[in-house]
Amino acid sequence: MSEESEILDRAGQETGDAGSSAPERETMDWAKFGVAARELAQMVADDGYRPGMILSIARGGLFVAGSLGYSLSVKNLYVMNVEYYSGVDERLDVPVHIPPYVDFVDTSEAIVLITDDVADTGHTLDFVQKFCEGKVGEVRTAVLYEKPQSVVKCDYVWKRTDRWINFPWSTDPPLVSGEGVVLDA
Numbered sequence: 001m002s003e004e005s006e007i008l009d010r011a012g013q014e015t016g017d018a019g020s021s022a023p024e025r026e027t028m029d030w031a032k033f034g035v036a037a038r039e040l041a042q043m044v045a046d047d048g049y050r051p052g053m054i055l056s057i058a059r060g061g062l063f064v065a066g067s068l069g070y071s072l073s074v075k076n077l078y079v080m081n082v083e084y085y086s087g088v089d090e091r092l093d094v095p096v097h098i099p100p101y102v103d104f105v106d107t108s109e110a111i112v113l114i115t116d117d118v119a120d121t122g123h124t125l126d127f128v129q130k131f132c133e134g135k136v137g138e139v140r141t142a143v144l145y146e147k148p149q150s151v152v153k154c155d156y157v158w159k160r161t162d163r164w165i166n167f168p169w170s171t172d173p174p175l176v177s178g179e180g181v182v183l184d185a
Helices: 030-046 061-070 123-132
Strands: 025-029 055-060 079-089 088-100 111-119 139-147 156-161 164-168
Touching: 030 061, 030 123, 030 139, 030 156, 055 061, 055 123, 061 111, 061 139, 061 164, 088 123, 111 123, 123 139
Parallel strands: 025 164, 055 079, 055 111, 111 139, 139 156
Antiparallel strands: 079 088
C-alpha cells in the first residue's frame, strides 16, 4: 500500500483510564453520523483516492455508502449482502454471501471503495475484498469504526474503539418481527 493510502484516522484513538467510569458502549446518533460520514469522505478526498464505484456491505454499510457517494460525487453504488452476525456479539462460523449477488461486468479497471459501518472482526470486509480480487482494478476500504481485533486494517477510519457500538439505525427494536434481527454491531 502506498504512503498516501496509509490508514487515516481523523477522530483519533480512543483513550481512557482504567479507573474511569467510561461507558461500555460507543453511541452514535444521527447528528454524529452526519459529522462522521462527512469527515470520512474528507479523508478519502484528501488522500486523492477517486473511486468510480462504492461497494456497500449491507446493511450498516448502506448508510455510509450513500453519504460517501454524495460527498465524493460517486453515483455508482453497489450493495453486497453478507451475513455474519446472528445476534449481539454472536457470529456465524464464516461470512455468507446472500442474494442478490453483485455481478462485476467490465470492471477490470474499476477503482472501488468498500464501505461498512464497523470493522469488528474484519472477516466480512476480508470476505468482500477477496470477492473483488481479480475483478476490479483497485480496492480500498472505509469504515466509521474499526476495532483493534479486526483482521483488515482499513484504509480510511473515522474512529477506532474497542467498545460495542450502538448505531442510530440499529439501536431501536424493529417495528415488525423478522428473523435474524441484530440490534447493534
